[in-house]
Amino acid sequence: MTIPVLIGITFLVFALARLIPGDPCRAVLGERATDALCNDFIIRYGLDQPIPVQFVSYLQQLASGDLGTSIKHSRPVTTLLIERLPTTIELTLLAMLFATFLGVPLGLLSAYRRNSAADVGTMMFANLGVSVPVFVLGLILAFVFAIVLKDTPFALPPSGRLSSGVSVVPLAVVWGLEDWTGPPRALLDFVSGIYIFSGLITGQWGPAADAFRHMILPAVALGTIPLAIVARITRSSLLEVLGLDFIRTARAKGLGERGVVIRHGARNAMMPVVTIIGLQLGLLLSGAVLTETVFNLAGVGRSLFEAISGRDYVVIQGFTLLIAFGYVMINLVVDISYGLLDPRIRLQ
Amino acid sequence: MNELPLPAPSTGPSPVRPSTQPSAGGPVATSRRGGLWRDTAGQVLRQRSARMGLAILGLLVFVAVFAPVIATHDPDGRLLGVEQGVKQRAAPCIHLLGCPEDQPQHLLGTDGNFRDVFSRVVFGARTSLVIGFAAIGFAIIVGTTIGALAGYIGGGLDNVLMRLMDIVLAFPALLLAIAIVTAVGASLANALFAIALVSVPIYARIARASVLSTKESDYVTASRALGESGFGILTRRIMPNSITPLVVQGTLGIGGAVLEIAALAFVGVTGDLNRPEWGSMIGLERNQLFNAPHVILAPGIAIILTVLGFNLLGDGLRDALDPRLNR
Numbered sequence: 001m002t003i004p005v006l007i008g009i010t011f012l013v014f015a016l017a018r019l020i021p022g023d024p025c026r027a028v029l030g031e032r033a034t035d036a037l038c039n040d041f042i043i044r045y046g047l048d049q050p051i052p053v054q055f056v057s058y059l060q061q062l063a064s065g066d067l068g069t070s071i072k073h074s075r076p077v078t079t080l081l082i083e084r085l086p087t088t089i090e091l092t093l094l095a096m097l098f099a100t101f102l103g104v105p106l107g108l109l110s111a112y113r114r115n116s117a118a119d120v121g122t123m124m125f126a127n128l129g130v131s132v133p134v135f136v137l138g139l140i141l142a143f144v145f146a147i148v149l150k151d152t153p154f155a156l157p158p159s160g161r162l163s164s165g166v167s168v169v170p171l172a173v174v175w176g177l178e179d180w181t182g183p184p185r186a187l188l189d190f191v192s193g194i195y196i197f198s199g200l201i202t203g204q205w206g207p208a209a210d211a212f213r214h215m216i217l218p219a220v221a222l223g224t225i226p227l228a229i230v231a232r233i234t235r236s237s238l239l240e241v242l243g244l245d246f247i248r249t250a251r252a253k254g255l256g257e258r259g260v261v262i263r264h265g266a267r268n269a270m271m272p273v274v275t276i277i278g279l280q281l282g283l284l285l286s287g288a289v290l291t292e293t294v295f296n297l298a299g300v301g302r303s304l305f306e307a308i309s310g311r312d313y314v315v316i317q318g319f320t321l322l323i324a325f326g327y328v329m330i331n332l333v334v335d336i337s338y339g340l341l342d343p344r345i346r347l348q
Numbered sequence: 349m350n351e352l353p354l355p356a357p358s359t360g361p362s363p364v365r366p367s368t369q370p371s372a373g374g375p376v377a378t379s380r381r382g383g384l385w386r387d388t389a390g391q392v393l394r395q396r397s398a399r400m401g402l403a404i405l406g407l408l409v410f411v412a413v414f415a416p417v418i419a420t421h422d423p424d425g426r427l428l429g430v431e432q433g434v435k436q437r438a439a440p441c442i443h444l445l446g447c448p449e450d451q452p453q454h455l456l457g458t459d460g461n462f463r464d465v466f467s468r469v470v471f472g473a474r475t476s477l478v479i480g481f482a483a484i485g486f487a488i489i490v491g492t493t494i495g496a497l498a499g500y501i502g503g504g505l506d507n508v509l510m511r512l513m514d515i516v517l518a519f520p521a522l523l524l525a526i527a528i529v530t531a532v533g534a535s536l537a538n539a540l541f542a543i544a545l546v547s548v549p550i551y552a553r554i555a556r557a558s559v560l561s562t563k564e565s566d567y568v569t570a571s572r573a574l575g576e577s578g579f580g581i582l583t584r585r586i587m588p589n590s591i592t593p594l595v596v597q598g599t600l601g602i603g604g605a606v607l608e609i610a611a612l613a614f615v616g617v618t619g620d621l622n623r624p625e626w627g628s629m630i631g632l633e634r635n636q637l638f639n640a641p642h643v644i645l646a647p648g649i650a651i652i653l654t655v656l657g658f659n660l661l662g663d664g665l666r667d668a669l670d671p672r673l674n675r
Contacts, residue, residue, distance in 0.1 A: 131655035136648035286522035
């Protein structure tokens with residue numbers, strides 16, 4: 001089932017990119033480009049071919065791992081991805097970690113102490129959390145932590161990825177692998193772009209901490225909606241499980257309350273939580289467009305938005321495809337992880 | 349009473365649950381007092397979250413309907429040179445609360461174009477509510493039709509329609525909406541259309557699921573035996589079962605649509621940015637947060653309240669109407 005969906009996605013992306021009105025030639029070369037220049041441009045990028053022909057040659061190109069060359073930046077889309085994807089990965093992963101590691105315990109606590117002040121508070125927060133637009137929260141956080149708390153230890157930077165003057169030395173330089181080329185080098189550069197991770201594994205503590213400080217506000221802004229959703233789902237799922245017979249059995253055989261809730265209850269309550277975490281990743285990618293705009297981060301979301309306004313077909317296609325494929329793959333991983341959590345549905 | 353010849357399975361004599369017998373007269377009694385709708389309304393109003401949601405939304409609808417009366421200024425009126433002493437992005441000034449009388453009164457201050465923020469927020473309620481209802485209404489109609497046909501006819505049609513829905517769902521909704529709006533042209537109407545389109549699959553799935561779960565049941569077979577047409581069975585026997593989940597999801601969906609329209613306006617793909625609309629108000633002034641937070645906070649809080657209202661009502665509806673939760 002996954003493959004027809006992937007082909008459908010590819011076609012939809014391709015068609016949508018072609019539907020965007022406006023002349024790509026003049027969007028790139030400027031309003032005053034001559035007709036001759038434009039003719040040249042159109043032939044060079046194969047835009048004079050019928051759409052089905054363009055689609056087939058695009059598929060052939062994709063099959064060889066080539067996402068094309070950005071019309072606007074005159075650089076391969078893969079290079080752009082290596083530059084921009086790490087930002088988005090860092091942002092979404094931190095946001096997801098924030099949502100999961102705060103949301104699951106909050107949800108468990110709420111269910112465990114149902115109707116207590118902690119429960120009511122958490123659920124009120126969760127209701128509010130899912131109602132706040134990412135960009136409003138981002139702006140408010142930036143205002144509080146960069147302006148109100150300026151000059152206090154709690155001040156946090158509201159934009160960019162690193163403070164000026166700070167840089168994370170790329171892995172290729174640290175490990176003396178500068179003569180590497182091709183895909184291995186690309187992979188190395190890609191990992192280097194995930195500043196917090198590459199800083200940590202090479203012992204550049206200062207820059208890594210700086211990168212982390214820059215990501216706190218964006219990650220919290222982006223992670224709040226998922227946090228609220230994860231907390232709610234965890235709570236209702238655990239409540240449902242705690243009402244089942246085997247929990248009574250566990251209590252009857254004399255297990256401590258904590259053992260019952262954590263070992264027997266929580267584990268069985270995790271399935272819907274895992275599903276929702278997977279689904280939230282798609283939402284995070286949407287939110288990343290807004291977060292990256294608010295916090296001035298050059299990630300995939302903002303690049304995609306710029307590509308759409310600049311009619312850079314190739315970039316739109318490449319980035320959207322990647323996101324949609326990633327999303328489909330995440331769902332696949334979620335399906336597989338069910339088996340790990342619940343032996344009853346291990347893949348046959 | 350003509351329902352006697354068709355005993356509902358739940359009220360059938362059962363030695364395990366004799367206690368259901370006395371209450372068998374219950375539904376008849378309540379229907380005399382006001383019927384199913386009143387019964388349902390009572391159940392919904394018993395939920396605290398539904399009451400809170402309804403209160404917030406009632407206030408919002410009131411504000412939207414009476415916007416011209418409530419607004420203190422013309423939402424589009426640039427007051428520079430019109431009003432004495434008006435300042436750009438002036439902080440809120442309310443005379444009753446001690447703001448000097450010589451400054452013009454603006455409940456929520458003014459924006460970068462010397463316009464009254466309060467009036468713009470008030471008129472913004474119209475845009476958000478209309479778009480939210482229209483987009484989700486459209487999505488429910490189209491989605492339900494697709495889902496019902498897919499579930500009822502089944503086979504190849506089911507497969508094709510649901511795979512199409514999967515493809516739409518494979519994109520992050522906001523990105524797809526941005527792409528659609530850019531493809532068909534930046535305007536508020538197109539944004540509405542894009543939001544509606546990306547919401548269709550959810551309703552299609554709900555409708556399909558309830559069709560699948562009821563189409564083999566005895567009362568549907570009975571209707572078929574009585575000679576009811578396929579269309580009649582689908583619309584009168586099967587679809588009423590999906591009203592509850594559709595209403596619950598739709599209510600939550602309107603909140604989501606309000607968030608999405610604000611986000612689209614914030615990134616600037618809804619055409620005229622000077623329209624009194626919450627998202628574009630924030631988008632226009634987003635760099636002014638540090639000198640004039642009120643121009644961001646006022647529409648921001650309006651969005652939060654609206655979405656909160658729909659979420660609370662949606663939760664309340666679900667708790668009241670979902671039979672699986674009545675434990």
